[in-house]
Structure formats: C-alpha cells, structure tokens
Amino acid sequence: MSQPPFLLGRHNLRWNTILIVWSILFLVAVLTDPVGAHTAGKMQLSAAPAGPYKMTVWTSPEPATLDELHIALAVVLAEDASPVLDAEVLVQLIPADGSLVLEEPATTEDSENKFLYEAIFEPATPGLYQVDIQVSGTDGATGNTSFDLEIVDDSGLNLLYLIPVGLGLAAVFLLFFALRGRGASERLESQ
Structure with missing residues (x-):
C-alpha cells in the first residue's frame, strides 16, 4: 500500500x-502592508525651501488613491533646521483640469508624530493634482512650496x-x- x-x-x-x-x-x-496612514508613505519633497523654512513632505497611501489621502510634512527653520511646531499650515489639492480645489489645514493634532503636520483628503476624481503647501509662522514669516501628485482610481x-x-x-x-x-x-x- x-x-x-x-x-x-x-x-x-x-x-x-x-x-x-x-x-x-x-x-x-x-x-502584508503596515497601516499606511499617519506619516508613512512616499517622500515627495525633502528639505524643500519655502521662504525661511524647509519642508519634507510624505503622502500615503502609495500610490495615491481616491481613498483617504494623508499628506504629512515636517517644517524646520532653514537657518538651523530646528522644528517649527506652532505654524499655521494650509494644504491645497489643485486639480489639473481646474475643477474644485480641495483645501485642508495641516495640524500636529491630526498626526501621530507631533513633530509633523498632517492633512487628510478624500479626492473625488483621479488625475494629476498640484499639492500647494503654505506655511505661516507666528512671527509673520511665510513660505510656500508645491509638487505634482498623480491620484489613481483604486476601486479594483x-x-x-x-x-x-x-x-x-x-x-x-x-x-x-x-x-x-x-x-x-x-x-x-x-x-
């Protein structure tokens, strides 16, 4: 047998x-993928100049999808790289087709890492977007930087x-x- x-x-x-x-x-x-939100993800900018500041920006998930989109950023002073934790940060998603601009404040309260600012979006349509980030410090200093982001439909x-x-x-x-x-x-x- x-x-x-x-x-x-x-x-x-x-x-x-x-x-x-x-x-x-x-x-x-x-x-399996760890939780992709809250500052994990793809680095989009690294120490990008923005007025008297430098910004490092991450997006998650990767690739960016129509689901919840997290944009996390670190803001430091350009002169000595000390973290800026009390600024007002505004993030805009500007579609390439000129349709509705999405705008959210980025705060340290929304981020698990309190040294980072985070804004959360739910874009309605896939396509190319410009992400525009504006920083206003408590001393009146301002800075601005931007990058392009492709958002895909991940409904499959x-x-x-x-x-x-x-x-x-x-x-x-x-x-x-x-x-x-x-x-x-x-x-x-x-x-």
Missing part, C-alpha cells in the same frame, strides 16, 4: 503543525487583502493534509 503524498508522521505532527503555523504568521507579518480588488486570505487558505489546506496524513499513518501501523 502506498503512503499518502503528504505524510508527516505521528510523532512529528505537533512540531510540524507548530512550524506551519509560525511560518504562516511570519509570512503574514512580512508580506486590492491584492493586499488577498495575501492574508490566501495564506489562511494555505494553512487550512496544509493542516487538513497533516491531519489526514496522521490518520493514514495510524492505519498503516495497525495493519
């Missing part, structure tokens, strides 16, 4: 099951949701055959 193709053995089943579960957990941790199936589902199905499949193999080995031993 031939053995099943996936026979783990009765004595090794527990260790093999533990190994399979830990391997799947490791793959889920490594392959998100592959990041399929990875954990696929890994879960693989775990169920492996455990099924592991338990099936255990029963087969016991039947072989009793013959």
Whole structure:
C-alpha cells in the first residue's frame, strides 16, 4: 500500500503543525502592508525651501488613491533646521483640469508624530493634482512650496487583502493534509 503524498508522521505532527503555523504568521507579518496612514508613505519633497523654512513632505497611501489621502510634512527653520511646531499650515489639492480645489489645514493634532503636520483628503476624481503647501509662522514669516501628485482610481480588488486570505487558505489546506496524513499513518501501523 502506498503512503499518502503528504505524510508527516505521528510523532512529528505537533512540531510540524507548530512550524506551519509560525511560518504562516511570519509570512503574514512580512508580506502584508503596515497601516499606511499617519506619516508613512512616499517622500515627495525633502528639505524643500519655502521662504525661511524647509519642508519634507510624505503622502500615503502609495500610490495615491481616491481613498483617504494623508499628506504629512515636517517644517524646520532653514537657518538651523530646528522644528517649527506652532505654524499655521494650509494644504491645497489643485486639480489639473481646474475643477474644485480641495483645501485642508495641516495640524500636529491630526498626526501621530507631533513633530509633523498632517492633512487628510478624500479626492473625488483621479488625475494629476498640484499639492500647494503654505506655511505661516507666528512671527509673520511665510513660505510656500508645491509638487505634482498623480491620484489613481483604486476601486479594483486590492491584492493586499488577498495575501492574508490566501495564506489562511494555505494553512487550512496544509493542516487538513497533516491531519489526514496522521490518520493514514495510524492505519498503516495497525495493519
């Protein structure tokens, strides 16, 4: 009588099951995307001059989609790179087609990292946008910088949701055959 193709053995089943579960957990941790909001994402500008300030700007998610768009920025003084935490920051999303301009204040209250300002948008249409950032310091100093951002329609199936589902199905499949193999080995031993 031939053995099943996936026979783990009765004595090794527990260790093999533990190994399979830990391997799947490791793959889920490594392959799935961490939460993309709150200052994680793609750096758009790095120490860009803006009057007496320099700004570093990140956007998330990457690519920018019609879902919740986070724009996080660090503002520092150009002369000594000390952080500016009490400025008024206004972020505008200006569509290339000239339609409705979206405008949000960026605050440190909206950011998990209190050294960064963050503005949250929900753009209605995909396309090319100009992101314009205006900073006004408490001393009256102002600065402005901008960059272009392509926003895509991500209404299709998100592959990041399929990875954990696929890994879960693989775990169920492996455990099924592991338990099936255990029963087969016991039947072989009793013959």
